[in-house]
Amino acid sequence: MASIVLGERNRQALRVRGRVQGVGFRPFVYRLATDLGLDGWVRNDGEGVLIALAGDEGQLARFGARLAAEAPVLARVDSVEPLPTERLSIAAGFRIEASGAGPVTTGITPDAATCSACLEELFDPVDRRWRYPFTNCTHCGPRFTITAGLPYDRPMTSMARFALCPACRREYEDPRDRRFHAQPNACPLCGPRLSLADASGNELAVDDVIAEALARIAAGGIVAIKGLGGFHLVCDARNGEAVARLRARKHRDEKPFAVMVANADSARSFARVDAAAAALLAAVERPIVLLPKGEDCDGALPGVAPGLAEIGLMLPYTPIQYLLFHEAAGRPRGTDWLGQPQPLALVMTSANPGGEPLVIGNDEAVARLGAIADAFVLHDRDILVRCDDSVVRPRPASANGSAGAGRSPGFVRRARGYTPAPIELAHRAPAVLATGAYLKNAACLTRGSQAFLSPHIGDLDNAASRMALEEAVVHLQRVLAIRPEAIAHDLHPDFFSTVLARRLADELGVPAIGVQHHHAHIAALAAEHRVETPLLGVALDGVGLGEHDEAWGGELLRLDGARFTRLGHLRELPLPGGDRAAREPWRMAAAVLHLCGWGEEIGSRFASQPAAPAVAEMLARDLNCPRTSSAGRWFDAAAGLLGVSQVMNYEGQAAMQLEALAARHRGAVLEGGLWRLDGGVLDLLPLLQQLADERDAAAGAALFHATLAAALAEWIALAARRQQLTTVALGGGCLLNRLLTAQLGALLRARGLAVLTAEQAPPNDGGIALGQAWVAQRQLQGED
Numbered sequence: 001m002a003s004i005v006l007g008e009r010n011r012q013a014l015r016v017r018g019r020v021q022g023v024g025f026r027p028f029v030y031r032l033a034t035d036l037g038l039d040g041w042v043r044n045d046g047e048g049v050l051i052a053l054a055g056d057e058g059q060l061a062r063f064g065a066r067l068a069a070e071a072p073v074l075a076r077v078d079s080v081e082p083l084p085t086e087r088l089s090i091a092a093g094f095r096i097e098a099s100g101a102g103p104v105t106t107g108i109t110p111d112a113a114t115c116s117a118c119l120e121e122l123f124d125p126v127d128r129r130w131r132y133p134f135t136n137c138t139h140c141g142p143r144f145t146i147t148a149g150l151p152y153d154r155p156m157t158s159m160a161r162f163a164l165c166p167a168c169r170r171e172y173e174d175p176r177d178r179r180f181h182a183q184p185n186a187c188p189l190c191g192p193r194l195s196l197a198d199a200s201g202n203e204l205a206v207d208d209v210i211a212e213a214l215a216r217i218a219a220g221g222i223v224a225i226k227g228l229g230g231f232h233l234v235c236d237a238r239n240g241e242a243v244a245r246l247r248a249r250k251h252r253d254e255k256p257f258a259v260m261v262a263n264a265d266s267a268r269s270f271a272r273v274d275a276a277a278a279a280l281l282a283a284v285e286r287p288i289v290l291l292p293k294g295e296d297c298d299g300a301l302p303g304v305a306p307g308l309a310e311i312g313l314m315l316p317y318t319p320i321q322y323l324l325f326h327e328a329a330g331r332p333r334g335t336d337w338l339g340q341p342q343p344l345a346l347v348m349t350s351a352n353p354g355g356e357p358l359v360i361g362n363d364e365a366v367a368r369l370g371a372i373a374d375a376f377v378l379h380d381r382d383i384l385v386r387c388d389d390s391v392v393r394p395r396p397a398s399a400n401g402s403a404g405a406g407r408s409p410g411f412v413r414r415a416r417g418y419t420p421a422p423i424e425l426a427h428r429a430p431a432v433l434a435t436g437a438y439l440k441n442a443a444c445l446t447r448g449s450q451a452f453l454s455p456h457i458g459d460l461d462n463a464a465s466r467m468a469l470e471e472a473v474v475h476l477q478r479v480l481a482i483r484p485e486a487i488a489h490d491l492h493p494d495f496f497s498t499v500l501a502r503r504l505a506d507e508l509g510v511p512a513i514g515v516q517h518h519h520a521h522i523a524a525l526a527a528e529h530r531v532e533t534p535l536l537g538v539a540l541d542g543v544g545l546g547e548h549d550e551a552w553g554g555e556l557l558r559l560d561g562a563r564f565t566r567l568g569h570l571r572e573l574p575l576p577g578g579d580r581a582a583r584e585p586w587r588m589a590a591a592v593l594h595l596c597g598w599g600e601e602i603g604s605r606f607a608s609q610p611a612a613p614a615v616a617e618m619l620a621r622d623l624n625c626p627r628t629s630s631a632g633r634w635f636d637a638a639a640g641l642l643g644v645s646q647v648m649n650y651e652g653q654a655a656m657q658l659e660a661l662a663a664r665h666r667g668a669v670l671e672g673g674l675w676r677l678d679g680g681v682l683d684l685l686p687l688l689q690q691l692a693d694e695r696d697a698a699a700g701a702a703l704f705h706a707t708l709a710a711a712l713a714e715w716i717a718l719a720a721r722r723q724q725l726t727t728v729a730l731g732g733g734c735l736l737n738r739l740l741t742a743q744l745g746a747l748l749r750a751r752g753l754a755v756l757t758a759e760q761a762p763p764n765d766g767g768i769a770l771g772q773a774w775v776a777q778r779q780l781q782g783e784d
Helices: 027-037 057-069 115-124 164-173 211-219 239-250 275-281 318-329 360-370 463-480 494-507 517-529 576-581 585-595 599-605 611-623 630-643 655-663 686-694 699-725 738-750 765-779
Strands: 004-005 009-019 039-045 048-055 076-083 094-096 194-198 223-226 232-234 256-259 289-291 311-316 346-350 374-377 390-393 408-414 432-434 444-447 450-455 486-490 512-514 536-547 553-560 565-568 677-678 681-683 729-733 754-756
Touching: 009 057, 027 039, 027 048, 027 057, 027 094, 039 444, 048 057, 048 408, 094 115, 194 211, 211 223, 211 311, 211 318, 211 450, 223 318, 223 360, 232 239, 232 360, 232 432, 239 346, 239 374, 239 463, 275 289, 275 311, 289 599, 289 699, 346 599, 374 599, 408 765, 432 463, 432 765, 463 494, 486 494, 486 765, 494 512, 494 681, 512 517, 512 765, 517 553, 517 729, 517 754, 517 765, 536 630, 536 699, 553 630, 553 699, 565 699, 565 754, 576 585, 576 630, 585 599, 585 630, 585 686, 630 686, 630 699, 655 699, 655 738, 677 699, 699 738, 729 738, 738 754
Parallel strands: 039 094, 223 374, 256 311, 289 390, 432 486, 486 512, 536 729, 565 681, 729 754
Antiparallel strands: 004 009, 009 048, 009 076, 039 048, 194 374, 223 232, 232 346, 256 346, 289 311, 390 408, 432 444, 444 450, 536 553, 553 565, 677 681
């Protein structure tokens, strides 16, 4: 890096961009500079961190080499740029200056799990923070969820109301302390406090909140605990009666719960945990990790994840959570116990009754969760931004045989720990706000060459979720200091996300740009992989509005930037009863029987369904049977025919159960003639005819997956040859199916195609706003 000689000292100014605020970067620079004997200063501003240095050539060279290599664990250095030094003023010594102003272009830091140094203090009886449930430092703790705006300083957080005591103030002001400018810094004398309340919100007088909460959980109770980004509902995962009670109160009949355990060794009691999975469990982001169940998982955790092949496990990430395990272990001194298996397993599920957004406020919790929880663990540090737990899968070994441990996880839900870390785009483009889809909603705002996804919001079928989306887009604009130049949205005119987009566009005086649902799915992959050339895309999901109001969901597309061409689709199936058929797989099975000419069997095959005769009549007369090319409905039809599921309790349940059966079956023998290609239409009816007579559900599920992968591969390869393209992007919610994704990817690579799958955003509707924004940017830039 070039420097300018001034007398006997060289001067250098450096602009550092990336995730460099709120992560201990300035004290790191201070320690590095003073260790090397450099003079100068460092400060935060709207663009990141600014550093001024004076020293000899060797000192400056060593500083530059160590700056990125030794950065704090939570930091991410995107660029280090030299700046002019003509007006640089440097005094003797090195200092940390107050934050500067200016337009905000720096990154925003996600929340981070409690670090090892803080855990040592937490479990040291002679430390002043022994068992203090809000212990943190610059290497860990809340960031995004307590931040109202940037620069990231205490007055801009929910810690502003807590005045530092003299001891905490000394830590906060000492550049050599790891709590230097740790904005959430606190201790029992000056910081937030826990309290325990009953189901009505009345505070209970107890000697130890953690001990009493754990005692209630051990006795079979349900406790709502305030966390980083919202409340969790917690019960003993080994207690089947407690789990059943939580299901009944939350009206969540079969959807799986996440389970928190102390460490990876504890996780091995319930799941198969390899090195990559263990690393992901213990990562600073602390997601829920979906792992293959162990042999006795369902027996040890009754009712937690019924009928599925995977269990969602997570490790503690806040001091409160660690203290629950510490209490259960008998309050051992030190941290050695954390390396040993612990028997405690806690259901740790989001406190979002009725599918509404995560509860974040104390009064809100009592009002919305009082009929579910027996008690509340509350505290007085406000959560400013709701942020649910992320859900991920370890990524398998890549095609060249490299392990998945060093790669990003496969996202099912991108939220706490990862949000709002930016997704880097291919180049700078106009700022666009995208409002996402109707299901699994998340918004996206772009700034320069970066895209920022909001935390997972959920389905927009209730007023609270809609309000949460509005809050999220306001917060994104505020913390990024960006006024969008366009608002992107789904084509469906009745989605709240579309209504909101059009209203915001009117208020801001900018265009509203509609983007077709499946175009957005493939565009999201192009965005994160920085693809600028045409590519093939296959979008497989439940449903999305097509160009002429059709119900699409199994689409073969050619993507040309802002444009796309529909090259083909799955054969359309009738939906007897309309949307109800998407919730009742037996109806889709009945539709297949009708198409096969076996409509007279509907009544006898589905005798347990009172509506079976009426559905048979609907299909015969083609009444209330709209058509769809949805891949999800083919999964439902297979599940219905095989007797795996007749009525679903949650979205995607039938497909997940089908995948679980297929994963347990030892291979499937492919038979010829189980699909047809008619122009651009892929017809799977011959496969479903075969399944209609299959008595072994697991064998049928395996055959369905293997045949579907083979059929899709032939369909895609043919289109690739015709279009003279060599890259295919695979998107949509069906790509959460691990088995299908692995089989299809292998078949396509064997045919010489490069395969793109989602890595930085979910493949389902949780990532669709990224694609909407990408398409809108290209329209604004004049691409056809």
